[in-house]
Amino acid sequence: MEDLSRFCCQNSECRDYGQRGGENLSVCGRYGANKQWRMLRCRTCKARFSERKGTPLFGSVLPEETVRSILEHIAEGCGVRETGRLVGVHRDTVMRYSRLAGDHARKVHDELVAVSPRDPGGTVRRKVVVRGKKAKALRSGGPGRRQAGR
Numbered sequence: 170m171e172d173l174s175r176f177c178c179q180n181s182e183c184r185d186y187g188q189r190g191g192e193n194l195s196v197c198g199r200y201g202a203n204k205q206w207r208m209l210r211c212r213t214c215k216a217r218f219s220e221r222k223g224t225p226l227f228g229s230v231l232p233e234e235t236v237r238s239i240l241e242h243i244a245e246g247c248g249v250r251e252t253g254r255l256v257g258v259h260r261d262t263v264m265r266y267s268r269l270a271g272d273h274a275r276k277v278h279d280e281l282v283a284v285s286p287r288d289p290g291g292t293v294r295r296k297v298v299v300r301g302k303k304a305k306a307l308r309s310g311g312p313g314r315r316q317a318g319r
């Protein structure tokens with residue numbers, strides 16, 4: 170028996186839309202290079218959708234790149250403030266996504282890395298630049314220090 174309790178129907182027309190519990194859901198197929206993702210079917214409205222549609226990546230107001238970057242930083246052990254500064258989003262946003270991702274952050278990150286080889290090292294490059302700026306600001310003190318402590 171598949172545990173579908175963390176999923177819900179993604180069809181906004183459906184009366185079970187957003188209702189977690191999974192009683193109306195069944196697995197109707199698998200996809201992905203290793204068949205690692207399930208296709209789910211809602212018995213109520215007969216809609217089919219990917220299980221990934223229930224993850225923080227879907228329905229997000231942020232671009233996927235940004236969400237991925239947030240999750241990567243969290244997975245690497247960056248704090249909320251630091252992640253927000255490095256990615257360029259408000260720390261409340263980081264909090265929200267880290268809470269959404271929860272214990273799955275690591276897993277989500279691994280999945281993303283496994284399926285998204287594009288732009289390798291983009292995050293790393295950006296981080297180096299930010300660190301360079303920060304290091305300079307810390308050396309010179311003054312306004313840079315205030316910015317770094319924001």
Ligand SMILES: [Zn+2]
Nearest residue numbers: 178183211214
């Ligand atoms: Zn439905």
